[in-house]
Amino acid sequence: MHDDLSSELDYNSEVERKRKRLDSFKKESLPPVPKPTKELFYEECAKENTKRQNVLHLDVYSRHKRLINQYFLTNPGSSSILQRDTSRDRTDIDLIRSNSKFLWHDDDEVDTWEKKLAKRYYEKLYKEYCIGDLSHYKENKVGLRWRMEQEVVEGKGQFVCGEKHCSSREDLASWECKFNYIEDGQKKTALVKLRLCPECSQKLNYKQRKHLAKSKQKEKSSERPTPHSASQDWDSSDDEDLIESMLL
Template identity: 55%
Template sequence: RQEGRITRYHILSMNAYERHKKMVNDYLMYYGGRKTEFQRDSSRDKRDIDVVREHHQFLWDEEEEDEANEEKRLAKKYHDKLFKEYCIADLSRYKENKIAMRWRIEKELVAGKGQFTCGNKKCEETESLKTWEVNFGYLEHGVKKNALVKLRLCPECSIKLNYKNKRKEVTKKKRK
């Protein structure tokens, strides 16, 4: 009886990982076998960023939120943390009429990128910015979608945005 109590107190004084190791070792000593049989298969493990990239959507539908699984909920939660008033654009391929857009992240929001500085990815201009409303058409998971997004661009980048077709400039309404 004394030994049983010592063992019980000894086991209770261990942390969860040490207790687990002791129980596995006791099991292997009693029933036989190898430790490799107890190692988990990590070949299908995913990091959170992998899940977000796999299930990313530029705009989420309200209907999809209800029927979402755990992975989609994680991607939606990441999407909700983005700052979606203004976009950041990559105008490096503007002559091909290929303009990439994405929402701003917190670091860009704090720095004022896309609102107080030019929304072009590679431009840092802060003077005479214009706001443009752009119909952004994109392909997402094989489905064609459209979104109306705002961009703040300097005059030089505005010319690149309107290279082949004129976009709508957002202006404040004048009061009478």
């Protein structure tokens, strides 16, 4: 009798454990959501009508600003979508560089706004003396451009050495050079003036001095020396080789 009672209790406890375990897997039932009342519906409609009226009475530009501001406030980080692509933008100086000429003539065609801008900039330059870049003088490459107003006021290129990176004021010499350059795929020549210090003058005449030194060695070896004057050593007007124009 005692054994039968204990077996029945064990069975009931096992059934109770299974029931609790199954109940733990069951989803809790959510309480039913009450349907919105008519009063709530009318209240929301009134709010929407008020918003619509506030937008409709604005002009087009004010409406645009309001909608954009609301968009920014409700969508964080969305301003990057409205950023304009600036990769192809060109400034005035870019247009001047792409359409510039070392010398503009009266018969040159000025049929675009970019060319008009470049020519107008050219007309404001001072063309008595040039500013030069002699950083590549060993390669026989010289860059020249005309002087700007600020440089004329400071004396750069006339009372100060005309080399772009030099500020010497002592023992300046005037040089009249034949400047050969390439522009629009064509070889062109211009006669320009430079005011340079002795060191920069050596750079300007580097090729001529080099040729002269070689010729002197040949003459010395053949025992037929020929004297050369200082003016021949520094003369740069006889150079017929092409000097590529570089943008300063």
